[in-house]
Amino acid sequence: MLTNRQLSVTIFITILGLAAAYVLQIALAIGFAFGLMTLVLFVRRGGTAFRDILRSMGEGVKHTKEVIWILALVGVVIPTWTASGTIPYMIDLGLRIVDPSYFLTFSFVLSACISMLLGTSTGTLSSVGIPLIGLALLLQIPLPMVAGALVSGAFVGDRTSPFSSANRLVASSTGVSVKELFKALLPTTIGAGCITFGLFLFLDVKGEWHQGEKALLHEQFGTGFTYSIWLLLPVLLLLLSILLRFKTRNGFLLSIASAIGIGLFLQGVTLYEWLHAMWFGYHSRLFDSLQTKGLSNMVELIVLIGLAGAFNGILEENRVLQSYMQKLLGGSSASLFSATVRTSLFGLGLGLVSCTQTLPIMMSGRSLLPFWEERFPRTQLARVVADSSLILAAMIPWNMLAIVCGTIVGVPVEHYMAYASFLWALPLCTLIWSYGWRGRKNAVG
Structure with missing residues (x-):
């Protein structure tokens, strides 16, 4: 388990490395490697055997x-x-x-x-x-x-x-x-x-x-x-x-x-x-x-996706983020709008760090569900995850989902993102719907 400081440093270095590589127009895999090495170092310091770390990395790569x-x-x-x-x-x-x-x-x-x-x-x-x-x-x-x-x-x-x-x-x-x-x-x-x-x-x-x-x-x-x-x-x-x-x-x-x-x-x-x-x-x-x-032209991107898989494997195997789930939704009096904002930001953060669509969906859904359904119907969590974690990954230039989409159409995500209105309209619509839902907390859906 990582401390708050270690997790913050890992996230910061990962995002900084990816952003720097993107701006400098060098291989994204190089920038992402710094975040992966930081995560490996902290998990190893926490007592996890290096052999177990390699095994979890291998399992993560298999999923990609x-x-x-x-x-x-x-x-x-x-x-x-x-x-x-x-x-x-x-x-x-x-x-x-x-x-x-x-x-x-x-x-x-x-x-x-x-x-x-x-x-x-x-x-x-x-x-x-x-x-x-x-x-x-x-x-x-x-x-x-x-x-x-x-x-x-x-x-x-x-x-x-x-x-x-x-x-x-x-x-x-x-x-x-x-x-x-x-x-x-x-x-x-x-x-x-x-x-x-x-x-x-x-x-x-x-x-x-x-x-x-x-x-x-x-x-x-x-x-x-x-x-x-x-x-x-x-x-x-x-x-x-x-x-x-x-x-x-x-x-x-x-x-x-x-x-x-x-x-x-x-x-x-x-x-x-x-x-x-x-x-x-x-x-x-x-x-x-x-x-x-x-x-x-795909080799560089394939390496990045493999590294992202290894990163996700360590996160999942060592349950790095689970202890932060309950804190994420706020107190028991938090509104659906507040929970929607927090869950969406959590999904966005996972998309930025993990470079996948799958991990944000799974973590936002499975990990938040026990705390979410104490206050709101689980159908509302499903809506928020689909309108944030699922969609936002396609707007992150170094996320593998955005990379695949940009590769197929031959236009980088940062060039078409402003016109991909369905992607940014959904989070806005789900925030508006959650805000209007405040007076219907006892509703079924």
Whole structure:
């Protein structure tokens, strides 16, 4: 168990290291390593054997395997989709059917609908986000706005869909059913959704998305690729695999394999060109807008995620934060609004330090539940966790969730965060709802 001072020093050094690395534009893993070493030092001083520390770090790294797989496969799927002709074909197809006048609103609504169906932000951004970003680039629509619309829509389902693993984690961590959770989330979902829809509709109305140039952009890439309806197969396979609840990484692998097969047959891509594109990214002398990154660009991020897993493993194994839970909610007379503020800040702090989405959800839910339900219904805790710990992680530049989202859409989180209105509208809506709930403490939900 760490003392208050040791915990404060660990948190300070971790956040300072990450922030410094981010500002200096060096590897985030370097900055995070200082916090990890500080935590290891304090836990070792507390009497924990070094062998046990290594074991807990190993267990923590194991829990990040799926995220590491996804990040690595995203680095491969984008260049393979591009080299096979799938992305160029979808962009040219989109130029014919999408009205640029309401591109942001369309992107948000489409992303939200797909994410509710799939229950995953990663699958949503990969299947619809990648081609829409390419389309926006050609239409000269500001990419941070488009990324904000796509990420906002993706987290409608990532948070709310009953198929979402994050949604089910909130339910299990707070001891409520998925149905009860959906009912508890409905008011803030509607509020944040209306704010987000209104913002993008306003931006579309006020923006000038070069409608006059639309006709000139048809068949932008047709001269460089052989087009066929089969080019949609990699995307459809990814969507279908997620709908059938296959492991996300298996869906990506299936999509990549189909893209390679189609590319070999239609585009004549050689084995060397495939390997080069998958590792270094796709590069074209004809089309500058199709340049992508490859697996080599993901190595630094994968190291960071592995270190974050080790950090979380030590926190969980040694129960570092449990003794501070009761103090967090304040006295027995604290209002729901006060408890909401404290819980949200706790989730934000965990997101800043742990670099994950899972740990803040689990710690905020499981650890606070015994103290929370002494005063308020557990459905209210579930709402607060879903509207803070689950969402806020996507707004932290060095959090692995934000890293994956930014990597897929090709826009760093700090560039699109101001436009990802669903992410920051939800915490505001949940604070307002908690404040208005003060007079209904004896209510059921």
